Amino acid sequence: MNRLSINPDYCKGCLICVDACPGKAIGASDRVNPKGYTLPAERDMQQCNGCKLCEIVCPDFAIAVEIEEEKS
Ligand code: SF4
Numbered sequence: 001m002n003r004l005s006i007n008p009d010y011c012k013g014c015l016i017c018v019d020a021c022p023g024k025a026i027g028a029s030d031r032v033n034p035k036g037y038t039l040p041a042e043r044d045m046q047q048c049n050g051c052k053l054c055e056i057v058c059p060d061f062a063i064a065v066e067i068e069e070e071k072s
């Protein structure tokens, strides 16, 4: 399954990534970073299609999706 990676130091809690996710694979978490910004987190990564829209729209390069290698 694909995995979400967040850099909490870069994230400003705008949650644009969550809005951009077509599969609702990620959502707002109950974690905040040291600045008090709400961090996104995995919600249902079964729904992640690997589109990387979350990465593309993040203004702060705070989020990345690691795509699981296809098993042959
Ligand atoms: S990861 Fe990026 S787009 Fe998502 S909440 Fe943090 S700053 Fe905003």
Ligand code: SF4
Pocket (backbone or CB within 6 Å): 020, 021, 022, 023, 024, 025, 026, 047, 048, 049, 050, 051, 052, 053, 054, 055, 065
């Ligand atoms: S890669 Fe696409 S489907 Fe997966 S979490 Fe990011 S926006 Fe959602």
